Amino acid sequence: MDKSTLALTPGLTPALGYALMIGLGLVSLIIALIVRAKLVRNTHDFIISDRKIGFGFGVGSVISVWTWSMAVMMTSAMTFQWGLSGLFWFVVPNGLAIMLLIPFTRVLRRQMPNGYTISEFVRHRFNRSNVATGIVTATMIFGIILELLINLKGTSVVMSTIFGTDWAIAALVGMLSVLIYSYFGGLWTSVMTGTINLLMITVPAAIIVSLAFDKVPGGAAAVMEKVGAAGAENLSVLRPEAAAGFGITLAFGIFAAAIADQTFWQKAWALRPEYVNKTFLWSGALFYPIPICLGMLGLIGIAYGITLPEIGGDSAAIGPYLIAHLGLPIFVIVIYALVILAACYSTIDGASAALSSIVAVDIVKRVAPATSEKTLFVITKLSILGGGFIALSIVLSGVDFTTLVLTTYALKSSILLPLVLAILWPRTNTVGFVGGIVLAILIGMPIRQYYGDLIGTLSIVSISGLAVVIAAAFKPVRFDFSSLREAGVLSGAAAPGEPVHGLGKSASQTAS
Amino acid sequence: MSTISLIIIALGVAVSIFFTFGFIRGVRNAIAAIRSTEPAGKMPENGHWASIAIVFSLSIFVIAGIGYDYRFIYAGPLLVLVTAAGTALAFFIEKRPS
Numbered sequence: 001m002d003k004s005t006l007a008l009t010p011g012l013t014p015a016l017g018y019a020l021m022i023g024l025g026l027v028s029l030i031i032a033l034i035v036r037a038k039l040v041r042n043t044h045d046f047i048i049s050d051r052k053i054g055f056g057f058g059v060g061s062v063i064s065v066w067t068w069s070m071a072v073m074m075t076s077a078m079t080f081q082w083g084l085s086g087l088f089w090f091v092v093p094n095g096l097a098i099m100l101l102i103p104f105t106r107v108l109r110r111q112m113p114n115g116y117t118i119s120e121f122v123r124h125r126f127n128r129s130n131v132a133t134g135i136v137t138a139t140m141i142f143g144i145i146l147e148l149l150i151n152l153k154g155t156s157v158v159m160s161t162i163f164g165t166d167w168a169i170a171a172l173v174g175m176l177s178v179l180i181y182s183y184f185g186g187l188w189t190s191v192m193t194g195t196i197n198l199l200m201i202t203v204p205a206a207i208i209v210s211l212a213f214d215k216v217p218g219g220a221a222a223v224m225e226k227v228g229a230a231g232a233e234n235l236s237v238l239r240p241e242a243a244a245g246f247g248i249t250l251a252f253g254i255f256a257a258a259i260a261d262q263t264f265w266q267k268a269w270a271l272r273p274e275y276v277n278k279t280f281l282w283s284g285a286l287f288y289p290i291p292i293c294l295g296m297l298g299l300i301g302i303a304y305g306i307t308l309p310e311i312g313g314d315s316a317a318i319g320p321y322l323i324a325h326l327g328l329p330i331f332v333i334v335i336y337a338l339v340i341l342a343a344c345y346s347t348i349d350g351a352s353a354a355l356s357s358i359v360a361v362d363i364v365k366r367v368a369p370a371t372s373e374k375t376l377f378v379i380t381k382l383s384i385l386g387g388g389f390i391a392l393s394i395v396l397s398g399v400d401f402t403t404l405v406l407t408t409y410a411l412k413s414s415i416l417l418p419l420v421l422a423i424l425w426p427r428t429n430t431v432g433f434v435g436g437i438v439l440a441i442l443i444g445m446p447i448r449q450y451y452g453d454l455i456g457t458l459s460i461v462s463i464s465g466l467a468v469v470i471a472a473a474f475k476p477v478r479f480d481f482s483s484l485r486e487a488g489v490l491s492g493a494a495a496p497g498e499p500v501h502g503l504g505k506s507a508s509q510t511a512s
Numbered sequence: 513m514s515t516i517s518l519i520i521i522a523l524g525v526a527v528s529i530f531f532t533f534g535f536i537r538g539v540r541n542a543i544a545a546i547r548s549t550e551p552a553g554k555m556p557e558n559g560h561w562a563s564i565a566i567v568f569s570l571s572i573f574v575i576a577g578i579g580y581d582y583r584f585i586y587a588g589p590l591l592v593l594v595t596a597a598g599t600a601l602a603f604f605i606e607k608r609p610s
Contacts, residue, residue, distance in 0.1 A: 039546055052553065056538040056603030063595065088575050094573060099564045101557060110555045146605035195599065199531050202596040203524040204590035210517040213585065219514065225583035235579035237572070272545070274553030275606065281560045285567040286595040292574060293588030299578075402599070 006325040017163030025177025032185035046186030047357040056452030058279035060195030065350035069154020075291035078320035079298025082242040089247030104267040112484040148391035161320040196291040197342035226303035243332030247452040256412035262354040359383035414440035417465035431472025440464035534600030548609035
């Protein structure tokens with residue numbers, strides 16, 4: 001297995017790369033226009049799909065939204081860096097995080113059937129506290145912007161590695177391609193294009209990985225022999241340095257990312273009630289094979305003895321590098337690029353749809369409740385473009401991929417336990433919730449900076465949780481969850497049959 | 513091309529066809545749901561804890577298995593086809609609103 005035999009497949013021009021990005025965007029745009037004509041009548045349909053998303057689109061869209069460029073590329077990168085332990089720590093918490101949302105979605109959807117956003121829940125949970133709501137809203141928006149730019153960065157890494165495109169132009173073309181179709185159809189478009197993207201990720205991934213092993217002299221058996229020869233620890237899932245190096249931090253971060261992500265809450269409130277729990281169970285279970293499959297490319301990287309400088313210094317590039325250099329036919333490489341584009345686009349459009357719900361519910365209707373339906377609809381759609389352009393401008397400024405991911409997760413870790421307790425523990429009060437998050441950031445983040453990710457993350461989670469418990473002991477109150485049934489800034493104030501704050505739906509229609 | 517790759521390609525084609533039919537059914541169900549006036553269903557109580565534990569354990573088994581037998585490498589590609597097939601199946605399980 002001689003790495004000097006690896007050579008870039010000819011014919012992979014930047015023009016082909018740009019054509020793929022624009023082409024996928026145009027196909028999605030056609031779907032968006034059809035969806036808009038058939039399924040979107042008002043802001044309510046745009047941001048919550050009239051709470052009528054079925055089981056199939058639920059499963060397809062949750063998996064595709066969770067399949068970030070991270071899942072596609074970082075799974076190979078972590079396997080390449082840490083062997084099977086890297087794969088284990090990257091994959092196992094990822095699927096589990098989706099399934100562990102069930103206890104929370106079960107409570108919230110039943111207690112607050114007319115909800116739209118998690119910030120809206122916090123507002124009602126903590127006696128309309130502007131501070132608590134503001135922190136959660138800001139965290140959600142920040143998380144979504146980071147979600148957008150991480151995936152945008154993923155797109156640019158792939159396109160520049162495979163097709164030699166200018167990464168900045170690739171980011172610009174990619175973002176414009178997604179924004180244009182996301183603008184038209186909202187959540188319905190997101191779930192339908194996301195589900196199509198899931199097909200474009202799964203079947204090609206299976207074929208590409210299998211063909212990649214065919215291209216290696218000696219096939220899978222030779223790869224595993226070389227991986228073992230490079231270090232017996234590569235074959236174990238119990239490598240302690242992988243757990244300490246990134247695994248435990250990532251596990252907390254992934255769960256925090258899932259629970260503090262409006263993308264999932266939007267779907268939890270948009271699904272038909274009878275399919276909510278089942279959707280998150282199936283999505284978590286069916287998500288697992290995607291990173292397991294694509295992670296196998298990292299083993300080929302170890303077998304060839306590829307070094308980081310040879311792939312540009314970023315381990316995320318190992319998958320694209322191998323696919324472009326193993327001598328696979330050009331159409332296979334093009335399909336691989338489409339797999340990663342599909343993953344990036346589906347996550348970006350899902351995040352954009354989530355952002356639109358936050359802007360409509362948590363910003364516009366709170367600041368200006370008298371906003372007309374027509375104006376609200378326009379602002380909601382424009383927020384998708386606004387979020388995209390903010391993310392694009394940050395990406396163009398140039399940031400490190402892995403550091404960015406871990407920083408995002410550390411910040412979301414501070415909100416993890418307070419939010420979990422707010423949903424499940426009636427004694428959680430406003431002081432504990434706000435104090436927990438603020439103290440975790442003020443004390444935990446410097447600890448993380450000085451003592452590293454593992455101690456930092458554990459400190460952040462512990463401080464935030466302890467603050468909630470201590471505050472509950474000092475100021476005992478018990479929240480009545482049944483009061484949430486009347487909540488809903490957009491739906492709760494309307495009498496049955498009356499228009500719901502200009503959303504074009506009636507309270508009786510929205511009650512589930 | 514290896515035999516396993518041929519099998520994966522054939523299964524991939526079959527799964528894609530199944531997925532397409534499922535997607536079409538899903539779109540029809542979505543349009544029917546939007547037009548439907550029937551009341552929303554009820555939120556089930558089931559926490560699915562046993563299923564979560566089984567899936568969690570299986571994922572660990574598959575990843576650990578790769579270190580013991582190189583043939584487990586193909587579990588990933590084969591299972592990812594199950595992901596597509598499972599999503600298609602979800603379209604057929606859901607009830608079309610009247």
